[in-house]
Amino acid sequence: MSDLIAQLAVFGIVNGFGYAIAALGLTIIFGVMRIVNFAHGEFYMLGAFVAATLIATTGVPYLVAIPLSSVVVGVIGIASERVFIAPLHNRSHLTLLLSTLAISMIFLNAAELIWGSAPRVITSPFEESLYVIGPVFLTGQRVFIVAVGIVVVVGLGLFLKYSTAGKIIRATAQNPEGAALIGVNIGLVRSMTFGFGCGLAALSGALLAPISMTYPVMGQALAIKAFAVTILGGLGSLPGAIIGGLTLGVVEAIAGGTLSTAYRDLFSYAAIIIVLLLRPQGLMGAAR
Amino acid sequence: MALLQVEDLRVRYGEVAALNGVSLHANKGEFVTLIGANGAGKSTLLRTISGLSRGYRGTISYQGSRIDRLPVHNIVSHGLVHVPERRSLFPDMTVAENLKLGAYRLKDKSSFPSKMAQVLDYFPKLEERKYQLAGSMSGGEQQMCAIARGLMLGPELLLLDEPTLGLSPLLVGMLGKIMKTLHGQGLTIILVEQNAHLALSLADRAYVLERGAIALEGTGKELASSDSVRKAYLGL
Ligand SMILES: Nc1ncnc2c1ncn2[C@@H]1O[C@H](COP(=O)(O)OP(=O)(O)OP(=O)(O)O)[C@@H](O)[C@H]1O
Numbered sequence: 120m121s122d123l124i125a126q127l128a129v130f131g132i133v134n135g136f137g138y139a140i141a142a143l144g145l146t147i148i149f150g151v152m153r154i155v156n157f158a159h160g161e162f163y164m165l166g167a168f169v170a171a172t173l174i175a176t177t178g179v180p181y182l183v184a185i186p187l188s189s190v191v192v193g194v195i196g197i198a199s200e201r202v203f204i205a206p207l208h209n210r211s212h213l214t215l216l217l218s219t220l221a222i223s224m225i226f227l228n229a230a231e232l233i234w235g236s237a238p239r240v241i242t243s244p245f246e247e248s249l250y251v252i253g254p255v256f257l258t259g260q261r262v263f264i265v266a267v268g269i270v271v272v273v274g275l276g277l278f279l280k281y282s283t284a285g286k287i288i289r290a291t292a293q294n295p296e297g298a299a300l301i302g303v304n305i306g307l308v309r310s311m312t313f314g315f316g317c318g319l320a321a322l323s324g325a326l327l328a329p330i331s332m333t334y335p336v337m338g339q340a341l342a343i344k345a346f347a348v349t350i351l352g353g354l355g356s357l358p359g360a361i362i363g364g365l366t367l368g369v370v371e372a373i374a375g376g377t378l379s380t381a382y383r384d385l386f387s388y389a390a391i392i393i394v395l396l397l398r399p400q401g402l403m404g405a406a407r
Numbered sequence: 408m409a410l411l412q413v414e415d416l417r418v419r420y421g422e423v424a425a426l427n428g429v430s431l432h433a434n435k436g437e438f439v440t441l442i443g444a445n446g447a448g449k450s451t452l453l454r455t456i457s458g459l460s461r462g463y464r465g466t467i468s469y470q471g472s473r474i475d476r477l478p479v480h481n482i483v484s485h486g487l488v489h490v491p492e493r494r495s496l497f498p499d500m501t502v503a504e505n506l507k508l509g510a511y512r513l514k515d516k517s518s519f520p521s522k523m524a525q526v527l528d529y530f531p532k533l534e535e536r537k538y539q540l541a542g543s544m545s546g547g548e549q550q551m552c553a554i555a556r557g558l559m560l561g562p563e564l565l566l567l568d569e570p571t572l573g574l575s576p577l578l579v580g581m582l583g584k585i586m587k588t589l590h591g592q593g594l595t596i597i598l599v600e601q602n603a604h605l606a607l608s609l610a611d612r613a614y615v616l617e618r619g620a621i622a623l624e625g626t627g628k629e630l631a632s633s634d635s636v637r638k639a640y641l642g643l
């Protein structure tokens with residue numbers, strides 16, 4: 120039994136890194152733009168499909184397809200912000216929310232038109248290797264996801280803390296008017312941040328694709344999870360997104376494996392409701 | 408030609424008119440102050456000059472070219488720096504980081520260390536507080552930090568909105584001296600002040616703003632001796 124739990128917990132951590140990467144994207148977008156990106160799941164989905172298409176049409180290896188797909192989707196994110204969000208930026212939050220919902224529907228339907236609704240499989244070279252750590256079995260792909268997750272988390276932290284671009288992003292999040300007054304083009308920062316957040320969602324999608332299925336509505340469940348993670352961790356908190364992602368991954372894996380897989384997704388909703396009831400600022404967040 | 412020329416500027420917030428055709432100017436090297444009651448439109452005027460608000464009529468020219476349709480960051484990069492009345496610092500960053508970001512648009516990066524030394528010399532308090540988070544400082548300290556950050560860019564024209572608000576009399580005196588020094592070095596300043604004594608004593612020229620329009624204009628001395636100003640703003 121404890122072997123099973125260990126196995127499930129490790130699988131949960133792997134998924135959790137995937138959720139955390141996507142949730143970091145959602146969090147950084149929220150921090151700078153004060154909007155919840157309802158299209159986040161679709162950018163996640165696009166990450167998987169663009170990677171699959173790159174592999175199929177150009178024959179690039181999976182390892183190259185991942186960053187390439189993240190960049191392509193990031194650029195799509197920037198374009199979406201310019202067209203659907205920037206012109207509305209001084210409107211109400213609800214208007215912006217609806218606009219991201221529109222982006223979500225556009226990409227969902229476009230994906231069905233382009234790629235069809237049948238699931239497809241992305242194969243990763245890492246799937247062929249198997250690691251055994253005590254009672255736990257892991258494919259190379261899962262190890263790879265964790266490794267990329269750690270690199271992203273550490274890299275993003277260093278980028279935001281020490282680079283000039285990172286400081287400009289934080290400054291804009293903390294005080295947009297103050298940022299404009301020191302000469303920051305905050306419209307540009309918004310677009311780039313949105314694209315960057317979407318690129319993180321895409322990275323998550325391309326990473327998780329080989330251990331799940333790729334199909335147009337795949338982003339919807341992920342979006343709910345990413346929302347749950349950001350609420351768990353405290354909206355706008357980056358450490359919260361990481362801890363929230365790992366927590367949700369582990370809890371749902373253990374519950375899904377020991378109770379019933381039918382309950383898996385239930386936990387995202389339950390987490391949202393419980394945290395909002397008991398600790399609206401999130402596990403890590405301070406009250407804003 | 409004036410460094411800054413505002414002509415018939417009109418601004419409204421929804422249905423509320425805030426400026427009803429304001430014209431004013433500041434010559435290069437001049438110290439201009441603006442006094443007026445609460446809600447007269449002083450902050451709105453500065454915000455519209457720096458691009459944070461938009462007028463629906465009128466023009467703003469700086470160094471001979473129109474800036475009234477330029478985005479804020481563009482106006483800043485021409486050396487027009489606005490230190491607004493509300494807190495404009497980055498609260499979760501240190502004083503040093505705030506000051507460093509103030510020089511973000513500085514064209515000559517090599518002058519950064521001397522700029523930094525200069526503002527820390529003006530505001531020694533900030534030297535002590537260098538590694539403290541800006542948001543955790545007192546209101547007065549934050550005010551000083553905001554002005555210091557504005558100076559980091561090496562502005563040509565400085566718009567100051569009630570910089571003495573919430574400062575102790577000692578600090579008000581100190582800030583007055585600093586503004587005088589900056590003016591002496593050739594900086595053009597437009598100062599909005601509730602403290603009319605201070606404002607009129609510093610000013611080369613001053614304007615009185617009433618309900619969104621210029622009511623009086625003159626040298627600091629002229630306005631300080633005008634009956635209506637003495638009654639309404641100096642409490643004499
Ligand atoms: N964002 C806003 N929305 C609506 N009305 C506004 C806004 N900002 C200012 N006003 C209105 O515009 C008018 C001018 O305001 P402004 O802040 O420019 O005055 P002020 O002279 O700076 O006053 P104070 O001395 O109190 O700072 C006021 O009637 C104010 O209520």
Ligand SMILES: [Mg+2]
Binds near residue numbers: 449450451492568
């Ligand atoms: Mg004001």
